[in-house]
Amino acid sequence: MLLIHPWIVDFAAYDFWIKPLGLLYLASKLRRTGYHVTLLDCLDRLHPFMRQCSPSDKSRHRFFGTGYYPKEILSKPPLLKNVPRRYGRYGLPMACVRNVLSTLEAPQIIFITSGMTYWYPGVFDMIALCKTLFPEAPVILGGIYATLCPEHARSKSGADYVLPGPSIPDALRLAETITGFKCFKDTKASIRPAYDLYKVIDTAAIRTGIGCPFRCPFCASHILSSEFSRRNPEDVFQEIRHLNLEMNIGDIAFYDDALLLDQEKHIVPILNKVIDSDVNVRLHTPNGLHPRWINRQLAGLMFQSGFQTLRLSYESINPERQKAMGMKVTDSDLKKAVHHLKSSGFTSREIGGYILMGLPDQTLEEVIESIFFVFSLGIRVSLASFSPIPGTESWKTAAAQGLIDWNMDPLLTNNSILPMVPDPQQKWKLIQIKTLCAQANQMVIRGESPLQNAEWRRQIRVLSSESAY
Ligand code: B12
Numbered sequence: 001m002l003l004i005h006p007w008i009v010d011f012a013a014y015d016f017w018i019k020p021l022g023l024l025y026l027a028s029k030l031r032r033t034g035y036h037v038t039l040l041d042c043l044d045r046l047h048p049f050m051r052q053c054s055p056s057d058k059s060r061h062r063f064f065g066t067g068y069y070p071k072e073i074l075s076k077p078p079l080l081k082n083v084p085r086r087y088g089r090y091g092l093p094m095a096c097v098r099n100v101l102s103t104l105e106a107p108q109i110i111f112i113t114s115g116m117t118y119w120y121p122g123v124f125d126m127i128a129l130c131k132t133l134f135p136e137a138p139v140i141l142g143g144i145y146a147t148l149c150p151e152h153a154r155s156k157s158g159a160d161y162v163l164p165g166p167s168i169p170d171a172l173r174l175a176e177t178i179t180g181f182k183c184f185k186d187t188k189a190s191i192r193p194a195y196d197l198y199k200v201i202d203t204a205a206i207r208t209g210i211g212c213p214f215r216c217p218f219c220a221s222h223i224l225s226s227e228f229s230r231r232n233p234e235d236v237f238q239e240i241r242h243l244n245l246e247m248n249i250g251d252i253a254f255y256d257d258a259l260l261l262d263q264e265k266h267i268v269p270i271l272n273k274v275i276d277s278d279v280n281v282r283l284h285t286p287n288g289l290h291p292r293w294i295n296r297q298l299a300g301l302m303f304q305s306g307f308q309t310l311r312l313s314y315e316s317i318n319p320e321r322q323k324a325m326g327m328k329v330t331d332s333d334l335k336k337a338v339h340h341l342k343s344s345g346f347t348s349r350e351i352g353g354y355i356l357m358g359l360p361d362q363t364l365e366e367v368i369e370s371i372f373f374v375f376s377l378g379i380r381v382s383l384a385s386f387s388p389i390p391g392t393e394s395w396k397t398a399a400a401q402g403l404i405d406w407n408m409d410p411l412l413t414n415n416s417i418l419p420m421v422p423d424p425q426q427k428w429k430l431i432q433i434k435t436l437c438a439q440a441n442q443m444v445i446r447g448e449s450p451l452q453n454a455e456w457r458r459q460i461r462v463l464s465s466e467s468a469y
Pocket of ligand 1 (some may be wrong): 012013014016017018019020021022023025026111112113114115116117118140141142143144145147148163165166167168171207211218219220221224255256257286287383384385386387388389413415
């Protein structure tokens with residue numbers, strides 16, 4: 001069985017502890033039922049072939065195991081031809097992937113995962129390559145794009161089977177049918193991602209539960225998994241311990257959507273176990289945390305257990321917008337969370353607040369006021385560009401208002417192009433705001449406040465005073 005995590009095809013990409021968690025769970029399950037499994041992760045920056053095909057460049061490796069990918073420039077698809085940025089394929093260069101694949105014995109089945117919906121060109125290129133190199137092997141496609149855009153994937157990807165959703169059991173049944181191999185019965189209750197398939201690995205992603213009980217209008221979590229369930233804290237701790245002490249992994253990122261919910265039964269025991277053990281790991285939450293649940297006790301446990309990168313979901317200062325998200329966070333929640341985190345020992349550079357920009361009904365003032373508020377708390381700003389996701393409430397509203405087409409090509413929802421901001425001038429201003437925020441974050445890192453910097457304030461204010469959209 002050959003399992004593949006294809007490239008990212010986009011205008012920009014950065015490795016924030018990206019690992020194909022779903023595919024690694026599938027690998028583990030396939031192995032336990034008796035198959036021989038090989039992994040090709042095109043986004044593995046430590047892949048031994050990466051150095052051969054793309055000479056090592058130290059600057060690619062940055063803090064805590066994150067970093068840049070090599071990029072091969074591609075011509076833009078016609079739908080994106082007017083975007084004034086360079087489009088490309090991120091990850092192991094094509095020649096390198098061909099080399100890796102040509103050393104393999106022909107697989108019986110190829111399983112391919114998929115990430116963001118608008119990264120589908122990388123998936124299609126991989127399927128085409130597999131069909132050329134291994135014409136006999138059926139290709140099974142799963143993952144996020146396959147779940148959110150199943151019809152698109154079925155009609156256009158070239159995969160033999162598209163399995164949307166949490167489809168690992170379906171994939172096992174299909175493998176049995178295709179190969180005629182009678183699988184072993186897998187009796188073990190817990191399953192772990194097969195990280196040992198990497199030759200060299202220094203970071204990992206972990207999920208302590210699936211789904212999310214909230215229904216934020218812009219988020220697809222409930223479509224990807226309709227149930228919300230959590231793993232046993234002891235099982236999660238054992239996984240962290242194994243990754244850290246047996247695999248020597250120093251950085252672990254949580255991929256959960258609601259990590260802190262029901263903390264006394266979940267994250268508190270997990271962190272207590274980490275603190276009371278010989279585990280020595282840096283923990284990160286690239287996916288935002290709910291600030292309301294960060295109290296003094298939890299902040300202390302997070303500090304002691306080794307959290308290094310904390311991203312708090314704030315989204316916006318606009319009270320109407322906060323209401324539309326079910327009051328999941330208020331200004332005072334964010335303020336209190338930051339206070340507890342800082343009193344526990346976290347510094348400004350370690351904490352960031354997510355702000356959404358580029359929403360269809362959002363003014364520039366809303367974005368700027370949200371930025372000012374987050375900087376007033378002495379933490380960094382992480383600006384997330386809004387992109388409508390098929391099946392979400394935001395998608396339905398935008399389609400009903402005629403802002404997007406129901407059958408819109410996923411490429412047009414790329415967050416880099418701010419798809420819900422039609423006016424090029426407004427787009428340009430938001431990009432300027434992003435650049436100014438990056439400069440301001442550097443000030444925060446140096447211990448300065450951007451709000452005390454008159455020139456910075458002037459530059460950002462000029463953008464808002466010109467016009468709102
Ligand atoms: C962790 C995460 C990230 C990580 C990176 C993850 C990655 N590997 O790429 C970080 C924090 C960096 C990130 C960033 C962003 N993310 Co994000 N992220 C997630 C999150 C929370 C989890 C994804 C995940 O790995 N899940 C864990 C594994 C186990 O699940 P899975 O891969 O889906 O696999 C399951 C099945 O699909 C199946 N499966 C998987 N592969 C295969 C293969 C086969 C063959 C089979 C049979 C089955 C199968 O098995 C698994 C078990 O059921 C999802 C939300 C969610 N709940 O899934 C959002 C999500 C994917 N992100 C989303 C967004 C919008 C973003 C951002 C654009 C946010 C922003 N505006 O800045 C950025 C952009 C990233 C970029 N351009 O680089 C959207 C998707 C948007 C889209 N159009 O596709 C999601 C759905 C969240 C949302 N808002 O609704 N993200």
